[in-house]
Amino acid sequence: MSALETVNTFMRCIESKDIDAAVALLADDVSYENMPIDPIVGREAVRQVLDGFLQPAQEVDWRVDREWQIGGAVINERVDRFKIGDGWLELPVAGFFEVADGQITLWRDYFDMGSYMSQLSSLTS
Amino acid sequence: MSALETVNTFMRCIESKDIDAAVALLADDVSYENMPIDPIVGREAVRQVLDGFLQPAQEVDWRVDREWQIGGAVINERVDRFKIGDGWLELPVAGFFEVADGQITLWRDYFDMGSYMSQLSSLTS
Numbered sequence: 001m002s003a004l005e006t007v008n009t010f011m012r013c014i015e016s017k018d019i020d021a022a023v024a025l026l027a028d029d030v031s032y033e034n035m036p037i038d039p040i041v042g043r044e045a046v047r048q049v050l051d052g053f054l055q056p057a058q059e060v061d062w063r064v065d066r067e068w069q070i071g072g073a074v075i076n077e078r079v080d081r082f083k084i085g086d087g088w089l090e091l092p093v094a095g096f097f098e099v100a101d102g103q104i105t106l107w108r109d110y111f112d113m114g115s116y117m118s119q120l121s122s123l124t125s
Numbered sequence: 126m127s128a129l130e131t132v133n134t135f136m137r138c139i140e141s142k143d144i145d146a147a148v149a150l151l152a153d154d155v156s157y158e159n160m161p162i163d164p165i166v167g168r169e170a171v172r173q174v175l176d177g178f179l180q181p182a183q184e185v186d187w188r189v190d191r192e193w194q195i196g197g198a199v200i201n202e203r204v205d206r207f208k209i210g211d212g213w214l215e216l217p218v219a220g221f222f223e224v225a226d227g228q229i230t231l232w233r234d235y236f237d238m239g240s241y242m243s244q245l246s247s248l249t250s
Contacts, residue, residue, distance in 0.1 A: 035217040035219075035236075035237065036216075036217045036237055036240050066221075068193070068195055068198075068200070070193055070195070073193075075193070075200055077221060077233075091161075092160040092161045092235065093235070094160075094219035094221070094235035096191075096202060096219070108202075110217065110218065110219035110235035110236060110237075111160075111235060111237070112160065112161055112235075112236070112237055112238050112239070113237050113239055113240075114237070114238055114239045115161050115238075
C-alpha cells in the first residue's frame with residue numbers, strides 16, 4: 001500500500017469501529033498528537049483513546065474533502081462525523097500523517113476542541 | 126513568485142504588521158476561513174480582522190515548522206506567536222492556501238480557539 005492508501009485504510013477501520021484493525025496500521029511507537037494537547041505515544045495508548053471517543057458513536061463517518069501525499073507524508077482536510085443520539089457531531093479537522101514501512105508513525109490533527117465539546121454536550125444532554 | 130513564496134511573503138508582512146502590504150497579496154474575493162467559523166470574504170473584510178488581532182501584539186512571529194507546495198496549493202504547519210504584555214501567546218496552526226496569479230484566493234486555518242482565547246485572557250488580565 002502507498003502511504004495514502006495506508007492512511008485511508010486506517011480511517012475506514014475507524015469508521016467501521018474496528019479498533020484492532022486500525023491500531024494494527026500504527027507503528028509501535030506512533031505519536032498521536034491532537035494539537036495543542038500533549039502527544040499520546042504508543043499503539044496501546046492510542047487504542048484506549050480511540051475506544052473512548054468511538055464508544056459513544058452509533059455511526060462514524062470521516063469524510064475526506066482533500067488529500068495529498070508527498071513522499072511518506074499524507075495530509076488531509078476532512079470532517080470527522082459521529083452519530084450520537086439523534087444527531088451528528090461534525091468536526092472539521094486537518095490531519096498530518098507520516099507513514100514508514102506500511103505503518104503510521106505520526107498522526108497529528110488540528111481542530112477546534114471547543115466545537116467538539118459543545119456539540120458532544122448538546123448531543124448527550 | 127511561486128505560490129510558496131507568495132504565502133511566505135504574506136506571513137512576513139503580517140510579522141512586520143504591514144497590513145497594507147499583506148492584503149495586497151490577497152485576491153479581491155479572497156476567502157479567509159478560521160475553521161469552523163464562517164468564512165470572511167473579501168480583502169477589506171480580512172484587513173479588518175487582521176487589524177483586530179494584530180493590534181494587541183507588540184511583536185508577531187509566525188514560525189513555520191513544515192511547509193509544502195503542490196501546484197497552486199500551499200500547506201504549512203506553524204506556530205503563530207504574539208507578544209502581548211510580558212508574555213507570548215503561542216498557537217499551533219495548520220494553514221491551507223491557494224494561490225492564483227500571484228494572489229492568495231484561499232486562506233484556511235485550523236487551530237484550537239480555546240487555546241487562543243485562554244492565553245489571550247491570561248496575558249491581558
